[in-house]
Amino acid sequence: MLLTVDHVRKTYPGGRPVLQDVSLALDHGQTLALTGESGSGKSTLLNLVGALDTFESGEITVDGQALSSLNDPGRAALRRDRVAMVFQQFNLIPSLTVAQNLSFHARLGERLDKGWLSDLTRRLGLADLLDRYPEYLSGGQQQRVAIGRAMAARPKLLLADEPTGNLDETASAAVLDLMLDLVRDTGAALLLVTHSLDIANRLDRRAHLASGRIT
Numbered sequence: 001m002l003l004t005v006d007h008v009r010k011t012y013p014g015g016r017p018v019l020q021d022v023s024l025a026l027d028h029g030q031t032l033a034l035t036g037e038s039g040s041g042k043s044t045l046l047n048l049v050g051a052l053d054t055f056e057s058g059e060i061t062v063d064g065q066a067l068s069s070l071n072d073p074g075r076a077a078l079r080r081d082r083v084a085m086v087f088q089q090f091n092l093i094p095s096l097t098v099a100q101n102l103s104f105h106a107r108l109g110e111r112l113d114k115g116w117l118s119d120l121t122r123r124l125g126l127a128d129l130l131d132r133y134p135e136y137l138s139g140g141q142q143q144r145v146a147i148g149r150a151m152a153a154r155p156k157l158l159l160a161d162e163p164t165g166n167l168d169e170t171a172s173a174a175v176l177d178l179m180l181d182l183v184r185d186t187g188a189a190l191l192l193v194t195h196s197l198d199i200a201n202r203l204d205r206r207a208h209l210a211s212g213r214i215t
């Protein structure tokens with residue numbers, strides 16, 4: 001298994017547990033849609049898997065690494081080398097051009113493969129936009145850059161939090177197609193949070209989060 005989430009519990013300070021007892025597993029190359037009501041903890045779970053936040057009990061393993069055993073540098077290395085994230089708000093770096101955004105993560109991990117990057121740029125339709133800054137791009141273009149930035153380092157696991165949530169129907173369809181193609185071609189696994197059943201149905205499996213558990 002590439003990812004296992006085993007009886008994970010997460011409580012934010014001063015609150016009730018958001019995740020009570022969450023377990024799921026994802027194999028290499030598999031795609032899983034995570035659905036659930038607003039506030040059910042989907043982003044929380046994604047952040048835990050992406051080692052952006054910690055949990056109080058249970059265990060998460062990513063590519064054989066138990067996250068509870070990692071210190072801050074270990075978590076940073078996991079995010080740099082094996083996991084990539086795409087967010088609803090795109091989260092591009094505004095002071096960097098498209099070209100610089102695209103290579104940013106791969107450079108950090110010293111995993112920049114220029115042939116792959118130019119292939120990605122072409123596939124994502126970004127070749128004519130490389131010198132632009134994010135504020136001069138449409139939402140769909142920004143999300144294509146974010147996907148390119150995520151996939152440039154060839155992550156084993158892509159985490160996507162409502163990646164089409166800010167896009168119109170046409171741009172959503174294009175972004176989803178590109179993301180699924182890239183994930184399949186690179187053998188990456190995908191854990192994708194969505195409110196859309198249509199999107200969830202395009203993925204291999206579906207998990208629903210409610211009352212702090214997968215149902």
Ligand SMILES: Nc1ncnc2c1ncn2[C@@H]1O[C@H](COP(=O)(O)OP(=O)(O)OP(=O)(O)O)[C@@H](O)[C@H]1O
Pocket residue numbers: 012013015018036037038039040041042043044045
């Ligand atoms: N940093 C935080 N500190 C305290 N509470 C938080 C924090 N982040 C999220 N929460 C709370 O945890 C619960 C789950 O939030 P989360 O964002 O994971 O849900 P979600 O399922 O992704 O929701 P949505 O679909 O609306 O994005 C919510 O009640 C939220 O208010």
